[in-house]
Amino acid sequence: MATRYLYIARHGDADAFGNLTDTGREQTRLLGQRLAHLPIDAVLHSPLPRAVDSAQQLNIFLSGGAPVSEAPELIDHVPYVPKLEETPPSWVPFFDGYDTDEAEAGHNIAESLIARFAGAPDGADDIHEVLITHAYPIAWLIRHALDAPEVRWLGLSSANAALTVIENRPQLPPSIVMFNDMSHLRPDLQWTGFPKTLRP
Template identity: 35%
Template sequence: MGRTRLYLVRHGEQDIAAGVRADGGLSPLGREQADRLGRRLRGVPFAAIHHSRSARATQTADVVATHLPQVPRHSCDLVADRTPVPSAGQRGRYPDRWHAWLDGVPDDERDEDATALQAAVAHFGVTSDVDRHELLITHNFVIGWFVRHTLDAPTWRWIGLNQANCALTIVHWDSDRPPTLVSFNDTGHL
């Protein structure tokens, strides 16, 4: 059976000149981070680059793709910027200290009971008859959710798993064993 290796990357540093909530794309440093990431990943035989629709993730994918010109890429709603929040019936699965913060998550980022993130793991975390390498350019909490899933940690444990911009986290799936965390928040190329 084939193996699946997911390369999870947080977008490059965002240009926040327009304000914290605005999606103004990448800062000059963010473009440099993406370029360094692309150079590091040149030799990986990716099947595809999947990125969220946000300007910062799209621009990160644009820069990385210059180093991987043969690899198809597309925007993918499965890796959109999401924050898993518990439904009323699941609040007890999260420590009380996080409830107020979770209540303040904007409606457009809320993923109640991580329904969309669970679908992303189910979609990407599968094996087939051939080895597969996929690059996901996404957001901090999405990567945190994949890591939490891989480690079989409590539902709330994605909180505090912070990714540096353009850091590399790799998760590996084999058909006959649970997923494995190969690397977490690797910034060696930066």
């Protein structure tokens, strides 16, 4: 049974201008080392500079045979703007000001993300793809894999360069193998991309 293996990661730590920091480059190189033994067919990344640079950094450690290319579906976007009655109170200010056209555009990107990456392979061979993207698209892919309500992308957060793995097989629900795994990162490189607070 052919399987699509998605190795999904948020870009490395970035500065206020959206460029990778030294920490972000180190994080993505460690991610590349973790993935180096896998038969990666393609590395796809968001068009934003922090994702482009992350893909280049981790690819240093891959076999070199996998093409690295941009996938517009991986762009940073809000995948679903919830109705007021389904919005947690703490999120209400975040969505204030989203107009209908903006919300629809984000949702269309989210649907194209699912259409492109969340299905089983068409042929008989396995596919191994690395996706370098952002926290919200990762949350949307996890929500879809769980067949959860659309609003449940809220609260699914990913650290920089953390690894999420989803497997898609024909006629079976997606399998979430891991989510937000940081075991390839030293303790001082973990939990970036989250608000400052106590961490385990």
